[in-house]
Amino acid sequence: MYNAKFIIPGLIVFLLLVLFPFVKGFGTPEMKVELEKPKTAKQCVLKTEQMRDSHMVLLNEWRDMALREDKRVYTAPDGKKYDISLTNTCLQCHENKEKFCDKCHNEVGVDPYCFSCHNLAPVKKEGGK
Amino acid sequence: MHGSRRDFLKLAGVTAMGLSAATLGLLGDGAQAADALPQAADFANPLTAKRWAMVIDTAKLDEDTMEKCIHACHSFHNVPEIAGKQTIKWLWKDEFEATFPSERPDYLSEDVKKREFLLLCNHCTNPPCVRVCPTKATFQRPDGLVAMDYHRCIGCRYCMAACPFGARSFNFQDPAPFIKEVNPIYPHRTRGVVEKCTFCVEHLAQGQLPLCVQASEGAMVFGDLSDPDSVVRKVLKEKFAIRRKPELGTEPGVFYIL
Numbered sequence: 001m002y003n004a005k006f007i008i009p010g011l012i013v014f015l016l017l018v019l020f021p022f023v024k025g026f027g028t029p030e031m032k033v034e035l036e037k038p039k040t041a042k043q044c045v046l047k048t049e050q051m052r053d054s055h056m057v058l059l060n061e062w063r064d065m066a067l068r069e070d071k072r073v074y075t076a077p078d079g080k081k082y083d084i085s086l087t088n089t090c091l092q093c094h095e096n097k098e099k100f101c102d103k104c105h106n107e108v109g110v111d112p113y114c115f116s117c118h119n120l121a122p123v124k125k126e127g128g129k
Numbered sequence: 130m131h132g133s134r135r136d137f138l139k140l141a142g143v144t145a146m147g148l149s150a151a152t153l154g155l156l157g158d159g160a161q162a163a164d165a166l167p168q169a170a171d172f173a174n175p176l177t178a179k180r181w182a183m184v185i186d187t188a189k190l191d192e193d194t195m196e197k198c199i200h201a202c203h204s205f206h207n208v209p210e211i212a213g214k215q216t217i218k219w220l221w222k223d224e225f226e227a228t229f230p231s232e233r234p235d236y237l238s239e240d241v242k243k244r245e246f247l248l249l250c251n252h253c254t255n256p257p258c259v260r261v262c263p264t265k266a267t268f269q270r271p272d273g274l275v276a277m278d279y280h281r282c283i284g285c286r287y288c289m290a291a292c293p294f295g296a297r298s299f300n301f302q303d304p305a306p307f308i309k310e311v312n313p314i315y316p317h318r319t320r321g322v323v324e325k326c327t328f329c330v331e332h333l334a335q336g337q338l339p340l341c342v343q344a345s346e347g348a349m350v351f352g353d354l355s356d357p358d359s360v361v362r363k364v365l366k367e368k369f370a371i372r373r374k375p376e377l378g379t380e381p382g383v384f385y386i387l
Contacts, residue, residue: 063280072175073169088314119312
């Protein structure tokens with residue numbers, strides 16, 4: 001092999017760098033986020049697993065339904081009807097963004113811009129920011 | 130020489146850290162809890178029409194009533210109060226020459242000369258703002274309302290250039306600090322989007338008239354222009370009304386009785 005004295009150490013360094021996150025993360029417990037659950041309601045619009053996976057898809061659908069199609073009422077799979085509104089429905093139960101939305105968003109490093117417009121109505125009441 | 134490079138890199142590092150810290154900062158500020166949140170049942174009987182329109186009887190509107198209308202609109206919709214060129218307006222007033230520039234009256238009556246006119250988005254039948262919007266953030270609904278999807282607005286301001294009525298305002302800065310009392314049940318806007326009057330779609334969906342019409346003490350009427358028995362058509366049958374800049378062919382949906 002030509003230039004083995006460069007290539008082999010280079011490959012080793014490369015592998016070390018690539019494998020570093022796996023080595024470092026080995027044995028650490030699974031990521032767990034403690035959320036503050038709403039006190040007023042037990043059941044969300046969809047099942048918890050579905051909400052966790054795809055609440056962002058639902059929110060986009062809600063946005064288009066309310067704004068573009070003028071459909072303001074969402075019928076959940078369990079037959080319950082909800083006003084299509086992030087401000088008035090979601091944040092009504094999930095009162096504190098910092099104790100609910102932010103927890104996961106910060107953990108996984110996403111920064112959605114929902115809250116630059118949609119009010120965090122009851123947060124201030126609780127003495128939050 | 131080496132020292133200065135090292136200093137530069139340090140400074141660059143600190144700046145990058147500062148920038149990333151700023152983006153992590155929490156956005157928006159809250160307000161008091163809402164008392165009466167709209168529920169799904171409130172949307173059972175929406176007001177519907179083929180073509181929404183408004184008639185404003187300008188002689189009936191005095192200074193106080195106009196202020197009441199503007200306050201009703203701006204306080205509910207979280208319209209910020211910013212003075213100067215960056216002002217945001219959904220509903221505002223101006224004098225005859227600015228309202229009807231194409232009328233060119235030589236000898237205006239004293240009464241009309243002094244009168245102020247309530248101005249808002251005309252929700253035109255042929256809205257130029259909709260034609261120019263590159264992202265379809267501004268669109269026309271089947272009932273004639275010219276609506277906006279702020280999520281899609283990229284802030285290019287083509288619509289502001291296209292609108293002949295000055296009905297659109299751009300958020301040059303974050304509007305939140307300029308809202309005196311935040312209405313917690315209605316979102317506000319963010320920096321970099323255009324905003325305007327919505328003809329109160331959220332109230333129509335709940336079977337209520339627009340807020341300015343409710344506050345106008347009968348000086349404004351709102352209804353279906355395509356229905357010959359609607360309130361607007363009845364008023365238009367009886368009284369002569371004009372629209373702003375009709376020569377442009379946008380077919381405004383707001384009529385003024387002088």
